[in-house]
Amino acid sequence: MNNxxxxxxxICVVVFFFALIFKLFDIQIIKSEELKYYxxxxxxxxxxxxxxxxxxxxxDEVLLAxxxxxVSFYLDLRMASKDDRRKIAEKFSSVFGKSRHYYLKLMNQTxxxxxxxxxxxxxxxxxxxxFKAAGLFLREDPTRVYHYKNLASHVLGYSGQNYxxxxxxxxxxxxxxxxxxxxxxxxxxxVGDVITYSEEETxxxxxxxxxxxxxxxxxxxxxxxxxEKGISEFDASSAIxxxxxxxxxxxxxxxNINDYDPNTYWDFSDEARRNKTVTDTYEPxxxxxxFTLAVLLDxxxxxxxxxxxxxxxxxxxxxxxxxxxxxxERLTVKGVFEQSSNIGIAKLSQRIEDELFYKYLRGFGFGNxxxxxxxxxxxxxxxxxxxxxxxxxxxxxFGYEISVTPIQLVTAYSAIVNGGILYKPQIVKKIxxxxxxxxxxxxxxxxxxxxxxxxxxxxSSLLKSVVDNGTGKRAxxxxxxxxxxxxxxxxxxxxKYSSNYNSSFVGFFPAENPQVVCLILVNxxxxxxxxxxxxxxxxxxxxxxxIGLEPDLIGLPKELHMTNEDYDxxxxxxxxxxxxxxxxxxxxxxxxxxxxxxxxxxxxxxxSLRDAIMILTRLEMKYKVRGSGVVVSQSILPxxxxxxxxxxVLECKEVTVPGTIVY
Amino acid sequence: xxxGSKPLIFSMLFLxxxxxxxxxxxxxxxxxxxxxxxxxxxxxxxxxxxxxxxVNLIADVQLYSSEERIVKIASEELNMIKRTELQILLKVxxxxxxxxxxxxxxxxx
Numbered sequence: 001m002n003n004x005x006x007x008x009x010x011i012c013v014v015v016f017f018f019a020l021i022f023k024l025f026d027i028q029i030i031k032s033e034e035l036k037y038y039x040x041x042x043x044x045x046x047x048x049x050x051x052x053x054x055x056x057x058x059x060d061e062v063l064l065a066x067x068x069x070x071v072s073f074y075l076d077l078r079m080a081s082k083d084d085r086r087k088i089a090e091k092f093s094s095v096f097g098k099s100r101h102y103y104l105k106l107m108n109q110t111x112x113x114x115x116x117x118x119x120x121x122x123x124x125x126x127x128x129x130x131f132k133a134a135g136l137f138l139r140e141d142p143t144r145v146y147h148y149k150n151l152a153s154h155v156l157g158y159s160g161q162n163y164x165x166x167x168x169x170x171x172x173x174x175x176x177x178x179x180x181x182x183x184x185x186x187x188x189x190x191v192g193d194v195i196t197y198s199e200e201e202t203x204x205x206x207x208x209x210x211x212x213x214x215x216x217x218x219x220x221x222x223x224x225x226x227x228e229k230g231i232s233e234f235d236a237s238s239a240i241x242x243x244x245x246x247x248x249x250x251x252x253x254x255x256n257i258n259d260y261d262p263n264t265y266w267d268f269s270d271e272a273r274r275n276k277t278v279t280d281t282y283e284p285x286x287x288x289x290x291f292t293l294a295v296l297l298d299x300x301x302x303x304x305x306x307x308x309x310x311x312x313x314x315x316x317x318x319x320x321x322x323x324x325x326x327x328x329e330r331l332t333v334k335g336v337f338e339q340s341s342n343i344g345i346a347k348l349s350q351r352i353e354d355e356l357f358y359k360y361l362r363g364f365g366f367g368n369x370x371x372x373x374x375x376x377x378x379x380x381x382x383x384x385x386x387x388x389x390x391x392x393x394x395x396x397x398f399g400y401e402i403s404v405t406p407i408q409l410v411t412a413y414s415a416i417v418n419g420g421i422l423y424k425p426q427i428v429k430k431i432x433x434x435x436x437x438x439x440x441x442x443x444x445x446x447x448x449x450x451x452x453x454x455x456x457x458x459x460s461s462l463l464k465s466v467v468d469n470g471t472g473k474r475a476x477x478x479x480x481x482x483x484x485x486x487x488x489x490x491x492x493x494x495x496k497y498s499s500n501y502n503s504s505f506v507g508f509f510p511a512e513n514p515q516v517v518c519l520i521l522v523n524x525x526x527x528x529x530x531x532x533x534x535x536x537x538x539x540x541x542x543x544x545x546x547i548g549l550e551p552d553l554i555g556l557p558k559e560l561h562m563t564n565e566d567y568d569x570x571x572x573x574x575x576x577x578x579x580x581x582x583x584x585x586x587x588x589x590x591x592x593x594x595x596x597x598x599x600x601x602x603x604x605x606x607x608s609l610r611d612a613i614m615i616l617t618r619l620e621m622k623y624k625v626r627g628s629g630v631v632v633s634q635s636i637l638p639x640x641x642x643x644x645x646x647x648x649v650l651e652c653k654e655v656t657v658p659g660t661i662v663y
Numbered sequence: 664x665x666x667g668s669k670p671l672i673f674s675m676l677f678l679x680x681x682x683x684x685x686x687x688x689x690x691x692x693x694x695x696x697x698x699x700x701x702x703x704x705x706x707x708x709x710x711x712x713x714x715x716x717x718v719n720l721i722a723d724v725q726l727y728s729s730e731e732r733i734v735k736i737a738s739e740e741l742n743m744i745k746r747t748e749l750q751i752l753l754k755v756x757x758x759x760x761x762x763x764x765x766x767x768x769x770x771x772x
Contacts, residue, residue, distance in 0.1 A: 010672050017679060052711075055718070062729075063722040069715040122712040129709075147722045184704070187697075196697035197704045218731055549731070591770070610771070 043187050043195070050140060051179030052434070054208030056156060056169060058217045059250075059429055065146050065156055065170070065262075069122040072141040076113050079135030079191075088133050092117060095127050119143055134191060144170075146262040152220050154275040155213065155254050155374070155427065158262035166265075167273060169211060169427070172373045176431060176439070179208035207434035214250035214429045214442075219243060222545040227257040227520070230538040234503075234525035240277055240406050241542070243518045246414035246508065248444035249423030251372075252516065254407075278370075278377040281403035282521070285489030286340045286471075286531070287413075287506050288399030290459060292349050293337055294416055295360045298455040301351040304334040304462070308344045315343040318390050322346050325488075325530070326471075337462050338470030340486060342398045349397030354385040357393060363450040364412040365422055366404055372425045380404045399489060410519045413506045417460045417483065417514045420451040464511040472505065475536035477543055480554050481511035484539065486531035491524065500524040505535035509543055515553045518542060594618045596644070603638040604631045609652050620644045627652035 027035060056065035075088065089103035096117060106116055119141050128138075144159045157168020165174035182205030185198035227239040243252040256276050260268035274280070296302045313327030326339045336344030349357070362368065367382030381403040383392065395401040407425060415422040424445040431440040451459070463483035466472045471486040484507030490497040504521040508514040520535040520542070528534040547554055594602060594615045601619075604612045612631045616623045619642055626649065635649035636642075726732065737743040 007672075010676070013676070014672070052715075062725050063718070066718050066722055067715065068719060069712050123716055126709060126712060129705075145719075145722075147726060194701060196701045199700055218729070221731060614770070 043189070044198075045186050045188065046201070047184050047186050049182035049184055049203075049205040050142065050163075051181055051205035052207040053142075053144065053159065053163060053179065054173075054177040054434075055210045056177075057210065057212045058152075058220075059212065059214050059252075060216060060218075061212065062217045063147060064152060064213070064217070065144065068143045068145050070119040070141050070143050071122065071125040071138045072115055072119060073117040073125075073128075073136065073138050074113055075107065075116050076135035076137070077107060077109075078112055080107070080133065084133045084135065088116070088136060091128065091131055091133075095124055096120065132193070137192060144262075148217065148221075149261045149263060150259045151217065151224065152213075152215060152254070153259045153262050154256045154273075154277070155215060155220075156262060157375075158265045168275065168374060169213065171375045173209075173211055173428070173431070177208040177211065180206035182206070209431050209433050209439050211431050212429045214245075214426055215253055218549045219546055220253040220255065222549065223253040223518075223542055224255045224257060224259070226538050226542045226545065227255055229541075230520070230522060230534070231257055234522060234527045234534045236503075236522045236525040236534070238276075238523040239538075240521040240523075241519065241538075242277055242406055242410045243516055243542075243546075244410050244414050244425065246418040246423075246514050246517045249411065249414065249425045250429070250444070251425055251427050254427070275374055275376060277406045278372060278374050279405075281378060281380045281405050282502050283400050283402065283489045283492070284404050284409055285399040285487035285502065285504065286342075287409065287485050287487030287504050288402065288404075289337060289340065289345045289397065290416055290463065290485050290506075291361060291364055291412065292345050292352075292357075292397040293333075293462065294451050294455055294459050295352055295357060296333075296348055297458050298360075298451045299352065299356070302333050302348055304332060304458075306333050307331070308333060308336055308341075308347060310336065310341045310343045310347075313343070315346075317346060317394055320391050320394075322394070334462060334465060338466050340466075340471045345397045346394035349393055352393070354388060354393060357396070358382070358385045360450070361396070361402075363422070363448060364415060365408055365447070366402065366412065370405075370407050370411050370425050372407055373427050377407070378405060380408055399487060406519055406521055409506060410517055413508070413519070414517045415450045416456060417463070417508050417517065418456065419453045420449055420456040422447040422450050460508075460511055460514065463508070467507070467511075471530075471532040472507070472536050474532055475505060475507050475539045475543075477509065477540060477547075480509050480543070480547060482507055482509045482540075482543065483511040483514070484508060484536070486536055488529065488531045501529050503529060503531040503534040505531050505539045507536070507539045507543065509547075510554045516543070516546060591615055591618070596620050599642055601634075601636045601638050601640045601642055601648075604634045604648075604650065605638075607631050609650065612650055616648055616650075622647040624649045625652060626650070629653050 053067050055063060055067075058064055073092075075085075080088065085104065085107045089100045089107070092098070092103050093100045103116060106114055125138065142163065144163065146153070146156060146158070153168075155168055157170035157172075158166055159170050160166045163178075165171035165177060170177065182203045183201070184203075185201035187195040187198070189195055223241045223243060227241050230236070231239050239257045241253065241255045241257075243254070244250065245252055254275075254277055256274075258272050260272045265273060307330050310324060310328050310331050312329050313324040315322045322342050324339075324341045324343055326341070328335070328339060328341065331339060331341060331344055333344070333348065335341075336348070361382055367380055369377055369379045371377075383401070392401050411422065411425050424447055426442050426444065428440070428442050430438055430442060432438050460483055463485055464481060466486070467476050467482045467484050472482075472484045475482055475484050484505055487502075487504040487506070489502050489504075491500045491502055492498070493500070500523075502521060502523060503525050504519065506517065506519045508517040518539055520538045522534045522538070525534045591611055591614050595618055598619055602615060604615065607615070608630055609625060609628060612634075613623060613625075621636075621642065622645065624647055629652045631650050632653045633651045636646070
């Protein structure tokens with residue numbers, strides 16, 4: 001009986017198992033595909049992993065642009081009960097410091113899904129990591145941060161809503177910066193919570209490359225601040241500044257004022273966001289005379305001391321009037337350049353053949369792209385000789401009938417002062433991947449030789465004399481030799497010359513071994529008008545600050561902290577090194593004038609010990625010495641009668657001149 | 664049937680129980696793996712977030728420790744004056760140095 005009962009139970013269990021197996025067979029084999037499809041649709045979801053956008057650094061590895069891993073919190077109101085809402089409001093209030101009422105009010109709105117916290121910082125999101133509530137979910141919402149706001153905004157550009165570069169470096173190098181998107185398969189439960197991720201289906205995102213620029217934050221800051229002050233001082237509408245290392249073509253700073261904050265780019269006009277250093281052209285005016293003179297000197301078509309009749313400031317050339325601001329009857333070629341005579345340079349330019357002049361100007365890069373890695377560059381306008389009128393060459397010689405971009409002008413000036421070689425301007429120093437391995441290492445690229453080394457040396461010297469004696473005096477620094485050229489040109493508005501001016505100055509320092517070429521271009525100044533009055537002083541301030549920041553530029557050790565206008569240094573005009581050295585080291589004849597016939601004790605103070613001993617020996621006197629260096633006092637006072645054989649005690653002291661450098 | 668001998672059905676039942684245990688064990692291990700995978704991904708996210716925070720902090724440090732900012736605040740907001748030892752830039756021409764050398768040579772040779 002017991003056995004039969006047991007057998008019944010066992011049969012039932014076996015039947016049950018077979019039923020289970022049958023059902024399993026049905027689920028796993030017969031309907032497997034269909035059910036798998038439904039299950040995956042409900043539970044599994046392929047999620048994209050956004051790559052981290054590459055970072056942008058300056059040349060000193062200061063972070064200029066980076067990402068903030070912000071997240072936005074959303075709530076599906078259909079799933080959240082009253083209790084859930086209260087719980088969420090309390091938690092968010094404690095984390096984000098807003099009132100509970102604020103969140104509850106948000107939750108009473110009509111939309112089905114609301115964003116209850118937009119772009120919350122990643123660290124705050126971590127505090128909510130273990131907080132669960134029905135209907136609450138988050139989305140990664142990264143933010144591109146430009147840490148120094150307006151600083152270098154036209155160089156950096158900005159990335160738009162889809163996190164892709166729209167302007168500046170962000171746009172030019174978008175493909176490298178954006179990285180590679182990853183994917184992961186996420187399994188979620190019925191309420192949307194993550195069960196797990198599928199490792200097999202995961203492909204990690206590849207972060208974007210990091211870009212190191214050639215610009216220096218400190219230089220950029222100095223340039224922007226001085227341009228802003230300049231705009232306010234000279235009541236101008238805008239200003240541009242570019243600094244370049246003439247020996248490599250590296251751009252050290254590039255600024256457009258008025259500028260914009262890339263963090264809130266939508267608040268600014270297209271005009272403010274445009275990088276005018278590459279997108280806009282202008283007639284360079286007198287700053288262009290340097291190129292005409294460089295051609296003349298390179299082709300040996302004139303010499304500096306040659307006299308030119310500059311017609312007292314008014315000259316009729318082929319029915320066109322050419323006038324000078326500074327009126328002279330005659331000037332040397334050097335004088336023509338120093339005083340920026342349009343008449344003089346126009347007359348001299350007639351010695352250059354049209355084709356040759358054109359070839360040189362093309363050689364300097366005018367009428368062509370510099371291929372700087374910033375978007376929107378234009379190539380300016382340089383007419384071919386076949387399109388020239390009888391006046392064109394004369395007008396080009398002083399910077400009219402030609403339009404150039406500021407970047408072209410700086411690049412060409414670099415060629416004038418660096419020994420005659422045109423370099424490709426560079427804004428990117430290197431590019432590395434996220435692990436720090438170098439992907440691209442930019443090296444200076446020589447485009448061509450434009451003028452001879454000798455011509456370049458002559459031009460540097462002439463440009464220095466413009467600052468020392470000519471129109472660029474206001475750019476002169478006390479301690480560093482500066483070269484440069486002023487320029488003032490009328491602006492063209494609606495195809496006609498207007499009453500507004502572009503005032504410019506292109507300068508470089510130190511003149512003997514240029515390390516920085518800097519263009520300052522001020523648009524429509526109402527005060528001053530001329531490049532020498534408006535742009536040159538701005539250049540001076542910028543250069544002074546640069547030298548203070550980096551004394552290396554002029555070969556001084558950093559610890560000296562020399563600045564142009566502050567108290568660190570005594571002007572050389574107040575303190576003559578030559579005289580000081582002369583007062584210690586006497587000439588032989590000054591010592592030889594003393595002999596045994598001398599009857600009166602001489603003044604030995606400030607004599608070197610060796611010289612003082614020589615004098616006392618010649619006077620047949622004995623001596624005792626205390627200390628070393630330079631004599632500071634003597635026991636037998638000057639003017640006393642000399643007693644031969646007597647002893648004079650000399651007190652000496654080492655003389656130190658703090659911060660002294662002998663050149 | 665001999666007394667004490669177990670019918671085949673018991674052996675089958677035993678095997679089924681063992682098999683079920685194995686399946687349950689497999690499910691438990693799989694779940695644990697899934698949990699660990701989830702944790703791994705979440706920890707990776709936390710690490711990324713911390714690394715990002717670190718980058719943000721580096722940017723802050725660079726901003727706050729920049730010399731020009733410190734100097735600006737010191738001079739403009741705190742009215743501090745830069746304390747410097749008087750520095751002198753002494754320019755001596757090459758010719759002068761040559762003259763002095765010659766004079767010294769003449770005197771002390």
